[in-house]
Amino acid sequence: MTTQLPPGLQLEKLNERIMTLNVGPQHPGSGHMRLIIKVDGDYIVSCDPDPGYVHRGEEKMAEYRNYIQNIPHLERPVIHDSCNVLYPYCLGVEELLGVEVPERAQYLRVIASELNRCVYIQYWLAIYGIFLGHSTMFMWPAGDRELLIDLLEKMTGARVTHAYFVPGGIRNDVPANFEDMCLKRVNYFEKRIKEYAAIFYDNPILISRTSGAGVLSRDDAIRLGTTGSTLRASGVDFDLRKKEPYDVYGELDVHSNVLKEGDSYARSKIPWLDMLESCNIIRQALQKMPKSGSVRVKLKPNPKGGNDEVYKRVESGRGSLGCYIVSRSKPEPYRVKMSVGSFRNLICMPYLLKGEKLGNMPAVYWSLNYWPVEADR
Amino acid sequence: MGTATGIIKALNSGIKHLAVKRFTLRYPEQKLKFVGDGYQFDPTTGVGIAGYKGRHMLFHDKCTGCQLCAIACEGVAEAIGMVKVQEDWKQNKKAIMPQIDYGKCVFCGLCVDACPFYALYMTNDYELSSFTKEALIYTPAQLQVKPFVQQDAEIVFDARGATHG
Numbered sequence: 001m002t003t004q005l006p007p008g009l010q011l012e013k014l015n016e017r018i019m020t021l022n023v024g025p026q027h028p029g030s031g032h033m034r035l036i037i038k039v040d041g042d043y044i045v046s047c048d049p050d051p052g053y054v055h056r057g058e059e060k061m062a063e064y065r066n067y068i069q070n071i072p073h074l075e076r077p078v079i080h081d082s083c084n085v086l087y088p089y090c091l092g093v094e095e096l097l098g099v100e101v102p103e104r105a106q107y108l109r110v111i112a113s114e115l116n117r118c119v120y121i122q123y124w125l126a127i128y129g130i131f132l133g134h135s136t137m138f139m140w141p142a143g144d145r146e147l148l149i150d151l152l153e154k155m156t157g158a159r160v161t162h163a164y165f166v167p168g169g170i171r172n173d174v175p176a177n178f179e180d181m182c183l184k185r186v187n188y189f190e191k192r193i194k195e196y197a198a199i200f201y202d203n204p205i206l207i208s209r210t211s212g213a214g215v216l217s218r219d220d221a222i223r224l225g226t227t228g229s230t231l232r233a234s235g236v237d238f239d240l241r242k243k244e245p246y247d248v249y250g251e252l253d254v255h256s257n258v259l260k261e262g263d264s265y266a267r268s269k270i271p272w273l274d275m276l277e278s279c280n281i282i283r284q285a286l287q288k289m290p291k292s293g294s295v296r297v298k299l300k301p302n303p304k305g306g307n308d309e310v311y312k313r314v315e316s317g318r319g320s321l322g323c324y325i326v327s328r329s330k331p332e333p334y335r336v337k338m339s340v341g342s343f344r345n346l347i348c349m350p351y352l353l354k355g356e357k358l359g360n361m362p363a364v365y366w367s368l369n370y371w372p373v374e375a376d377r
Numbered sequence: 378m379g380t381a382t383g384i385i386k387a388l389n390s391g392i393k394h395l396a397v398k399r400f401t402l403r404y405p406e407q408k409l410k411f412v413g414d415g416y417q418f419d420p421t422t423g424v425g426i427a428g429y430k431g432r433h434m435l436f437h438d439k440c441t442g443c444q445l446c447a448i449a450c451e452g453v454a455e456a457i458g459m460v461k462v463q464e465d466w467k468q469n470k471k472a473i474m475p476q477i478d479y480g481k482c483v484f485c486g487l488c489v490d491a492c493p494f495y496a497l498y499m500t501n502d503y504e505l506s507s508f509t510k511e512a513l514i515y516t517p518a519q520l521q522v523k524p525f526v527q528q529d530a531e532i533v534f535d536a537r538g539a540t541h542g
Binding site: 064065066068069070071072073136143146147150153154155156157158161163171172173174175184185188195198199200202203204205207294295296297298 | 380384386387391400402409411412415416422423424425427428429430451452454483484485532534539
């Protein structure tokens with residue numbers, strides 16, 4: 001008996017071994033996304049990631065707003081990492097307008113973006129913990145993150161979505177006793193995250209679960225164009241803070257963390273090492289920062305760029321984040337294109353999951369440092 | 378490191394936390410203290426003053442009805458509308474003042490940056506929930522009232538860890 005199916009629908013035959021499994025589009029911790037997985041028993045035969053469920057049209061929206069009004073909505077893709085998301089846009093607009101940022105503002109930008117990186121990675125780590133069923137690793141980062149969120153709140157005025165960076169500097173100077181407060185919290189924070197080693201990273205249960213799962217070789221990582229922690233976990237020393245220093249990163253001693261294994265364990269360890277490195281950078285920046293001075297260049301109320309285009313990129317929590325701005329002598333940009341790390345890391349999902357067990361899927365998926373909302377923009 | 382030592386170390390790390398103080402903020406009883414009286418902006422220097430970006434405060438004696446805050450909000454949240462007020466101010470001939478819809482506001486504070494007359498500030502008040510959408514629309518008369526806030530909890534560090542003291 002053959003039933004007539006409506007066009008576009010397919011039925012799977014019962015006697016086929018391969019079964020299609022839709023993982024999603026639910027909310028796996030950070031935003032809606034779907035993985036179309038074909039399984040043979042417990043093993044994944046093929047995986048087809050299907051992003052696009054949280055597309056907000058940020059790039060199109062940016063064409064109808066002026067350079068200042070673009071700030072609040074452009075940081076929405078990753079609200080935990082809002083300073084880093086806004087960083088390339090601000091650097092680009094500054095170059096278009098020919099603005100030189102005061103030195104104190106550059107140091108405060110570095111501090112804010114490193115704090116933001118820690119906040120983002122703590123959130124990512126908490127979700128990685130709960131993905132693997134390690135509920136302690138959910139509670140600890142979520143609690144310790146609060147230290148830095150509170151600090152950023154005192155600095156910028158909001159817990160997340162700070163809207164702190166503007167073309168020409170930062171919105172406001174820091175409160176009076178900020179340096180002591182920041183140093184105290186960062187030192188305590190560093191002591192806390194070192195404790196994660198015993199319970200999570202050196203835990204044999206985690207190692208046996210994640211090591212060897214989803215191995216990405218060095219050549220494949222370069223060929224597929226991955227970035228950030230995924231690239232550095234495969235043995236490529238590429239950190240934009242070191243390779244292409246922006247603002248005052250050139251004056252600071254930045255060490256980029258590289259591991260050679262390229263498996264889920266290495267990919268989950270790199271962000272943790274990055275947090276320790278961020279603490280070092282913050283301490284250096286606090287020491288070298290000018291104690292007083294201007295933090296914002298006064299711009300015209302509705303600044304216009306010339307007939308020009310600019311591309312700037314920074315190292316965000318998820319890897320290189322580029323912003324391409326085209327200006328046509330108008331208060332609004334002609335085009336704003338964000339090249340985000342999440343989307344570039346998503347491409348290796350079909351390669352990594354092929355031949356893996358279905359149970360390893362969460363461990364591999366979240367170790368890619370992928371943020372669906374940022375990938376969809 | 379062997380498997381058994383690793384597991385014992387992990388358990389030991391957890392057991393040590395029995396002696397660590399609780400970090401949780403007991404929210405309705407305790408409220409976090411912020412710096413200053415809220416985000417403010419100095420138009421002469423063009424730099425803001427650090428503070429929490431909460432509910433706005435409008436100074437009726439300084440507002441000129443120039444609509445710059447509403448224009449700044451246009452592409453952001455469209456939360457600010459200008460409404461007629463039954464007040465007679467010398468500097469405000471049109472007698473219009475901003476009315477803010479907190480159902481739309483994203484608390485970016487760009488309206489505060491736009492005000493050249495020191496008339497719009499932000500306060501430490503963040504508890505704006507209500508049962509109706511209409512109650513989230515704050516009229517100029519409501520924005521004039523300085524909110525009562527009682528926030529005193531701060532993170533303190535001691536030998537047994539950080540707490541909200």
